[in-house]
Structures are given as C-alpha cells and as structure tokens.
Amino acid sequence: MPRTNVSRAWLAIAALCALLVSLGLAQTAAAAPNWPVLSTGSSGPDVATAQYLLRGQGHDIAADSQFGAATEAATVAFQQSKGYAADGVIGAETWPGLISTVREGDSGDAVAAAQTALNKFGYGLAVDGQFGAGTASAVTRFQSDKGLSADGIVGPETWQNLLGQSGGAAGAYALPIAHDALSRDHYSVPHHDYPALDLPVGTGTAVYSVHAGVANQIDNDRCGLGYEVTGDDGATYYYCHFSAHGVGSGARVDAGTQLGLSGSTGNSTGPHVHVEVVAGGANRCPGPLLTAVYDGTTPPAVGDLPTSGCIE
Numbered sequence: 001m002p003r004t005n006v007s008r009a010w011l012a013i014a015a016l017c018a019l020l021v022s023l024g025l026a027q028t029a030a031a032a033p034n035w036p037v038l039s040t041g042s043s044g045p046d047v048a049t050a051q052y053l054l055r056g057q058g059h060d061i062a063a064d065s066q067f068g069a070a071t072e073a074a075t076v077a078f079q080q081s082k083g084y085a086a087d088g089v090i091g092a093e094t095w096p097g098l099i100s101t102v103r104e105g106d107s108g109d110a111v112a113a114a115q116t117a118l119n120k121f122g123y124g125l126a127v128d129g130q131f132g133a134g135t136a137s138a139v140t141r142f143q144s145d146k147g148l149s150a151d152g153i154v155g156p157e158t159w160q161n162l163l164g165q166s167g168g169a170a171g172a173y174a175l176p177i178a179h180d181a182l183s184r185d186h187y188s189v190p191h192h193d194y195p196a197l198d199l200p201v202g203t204g205t206a207v208y209s210v211h212a213g214v215a216n217q218i219d220n221d222r223c224g225l226g227y228e229v230t231g232d233d234g235a236t237y238y239y240c241h242f243s244a245h246g247v248g249s250g251a252r253v254d255a256g257t258q259l260g261l262s263g264s265t266g267n268s269t270g271p272h273v274h275v276e277v278v279a280g281g282a283n284r285c286p287g288p289l290l291t292a293v294y295d296g297t298t299p300p301a302v303g304d305l306p307t308s309g310c311i312e
C-alpha cells in the first residue's frame with residue numbers, strides 16, 4: 001500500500017482514540033512466565049515452534065513461521081480433538097496440550113520445535129529434529145540460566161520458560177512491536193490530542209510490554225481489550241485495542257513479554273495499538289524512549305520524557 005494511504009488511514013484511526021482511565025485492580029505475582037498467544041497474522045519463532053508441535057500431533061502443515069489459514073485450521077482441529085475452546089488461538093489452554101516432553105535420543109517434530117524455541121536464545125542449533133548432545137547441552141545451559149532443574153529434558157516447565165519469554169529483549173526496555181515489523185519513524189509520530197502513540201499494525205500482531213512490571217487487563221469502551229502495566233520504573237504503561245488478552249491480571253511481565261494480540265476493540269476504527277506512558281502524574285511522549293530502544297541506545301529516564309511536543 002502506498003505510504004500516503006497508510007498515513008491517512010492511520011490518522012483516521014488516531015482521531016478516534018480516547019483518553020484512558022486507570023484501573024486499580026489487585027496485584028499478585030505469577031510463578032512461571034506466561035504462554036505466548038498466537039493467532040492468524042502472528043509470525044516468528046514461536047509460530048514455527050507451534051507449527052512443529054502441531055505437525056508432531058499429526059497435522060501436516062508447513063513450519064514457515066507464518067500463522068495463516070492452514071495453521072488456524074490445524075489449531076482448530078487440534079483443539080476439537082482435545083475438547084478445548086476451538087477458537088484457533090494458541091494460548092494458555094492450548095499450549096500445555098500441544099507440547100510434549102523430549103530428551104536426548106528422541107527425534108521428530110517435537111524435537112524440531114524445541115530446537116526452534118532454543119534458538120530464540122542464541123544457541124544456533126540446527127533444526128533437524130534430532131535430539132543429540134548439542135541440543136542437550138543447550139537445554140541444560142538454558143535451564144541453568146533460568147534457575148530450573150538442569151536435567152537436559154524439555155518438559156512442561158522448560159517448555160513454558162522457552163515459550164513464555166522473548167529471546168530478543170535483553171535490555172530493560174523493549175519495543176511494543178517486533179523490531180522488524182514496524183519502521184523507526186512510526187515511533188515518533190505525533191498523537192492527535194495528548195502525548196501518546198498510535199502504532200499501525202494489523203490484527204493479530206504480537207504486542208510486547210515495554211518495561212517490566214505488573215500487568216492488569218483493561219476491558220472498557222474506550223481502550224477495548226488492553227493492559228495497564230505498573231512499571232518497575234515508576235511509570236504506568238497503557239496498551240489498547242487488542243483482539244486478545246495474553247496474560248492475566250496481576251501477572252508479572254518483563255520487558256519483551258507478550259501481552260496479547262493487536263486488534264481494533266474499543267474506540268477505534270481500524271487495527272492499531274495505542275501506547276501511553278504516564279510518569280510523575282503526566283502523559284509523556286513515548287517517542288524518545290522507543291526510538292532509543294529501536295536504535296539500541298540508552299533511553300532517557302521515563303520521568304525525563306517530554307510532556308509536550310508530540311501532539312499534532
């Protein structure tokens with residue numbers, strides 16, 4: 001699509017974004033990382049992992065990292081076979097049934113799934129479906145790093161840690177959308193009425209927490225499905241217009257933890273993600289923070305982000 005059309009559509013969407021009201025929900029800590037949520041439109045290594053696992057369950061689909069119609073059909077068929085809600089979304093209910101325990105000497109698609117997931121963390125394994133000594137060594141190193149029992153076996157707890165954490169976001173701050181999915185200029189576009197940011201992404205795009213904190217779900221007329229994340233840095237982050245929640249209220253999230261999937265719920269005329277940073281009682285311009293994250297440079301402190309200059 002020509003860029004001008006994208007911008008025009010985006011402005012139309014932005015014009016209907018609304019100011020948010022914070023929610024004071026109870027907060028509890030989660031023990032294990034949250035399972036990622038994947039559906040049509042999702043892409044990346046977690047999708048390839050799910051595709052290998054579906055293959056391992058007898059569904060003959062390509063492991064191409066793109067969640068398309070074939071993956072959705074396989075997911076629905078798998079969910080029906082297990083008596084799960086057949087919604088085509090791979091989330092907290094579907095993952096535990098989809099994974100299978102693999103160990104040294106095993107071979108097949110579930111092993112390829114584990115190798116794909118391990119490679120998010122930089123192990124550089126050949127995805128050959130053969131669980132040999134190299135894969136076993138990567139598993140033990142991963143388990144040690146995460147404080148898990150280092151037995152070299154990929155069981156439910158290791159699976160959840162492999163899938164529930166982003167391998168790419170090592171720093172204190174992460175982009176809300178995968179680096180390669182949205183160009184840098186989108187992170188410094190002025191918002192329509194108050195300091196915030198609208199990111200034009202299609203429905204089903206993974207949305208990640210910018211900073212570590214405690215997430216609480218939002219579900220109201222303005223934000224639609226979204227999150228309020230009380231950040232460890234003292235700022236409060238808002239994410240709006242999701243198609244699906246990915247983590248429960250009260251969950252601990254890290255920078256780069258997937259919160260859910262983008263959409264167009266609430267006061268929105270088309271798919272986009274609304275991001276808002278509130279610090280020191282004021283809405284801040286997210287641009288200087290997120291462009292620094294995009295560039296891999298040290299971002300300014302949230303309390304130093306400007307409160308004006310990012311409104312059109």
Ligand SMILES: [Zn+2]
Nearest residue numbers: 017197198274
């Ligand atoms: Zn907005």
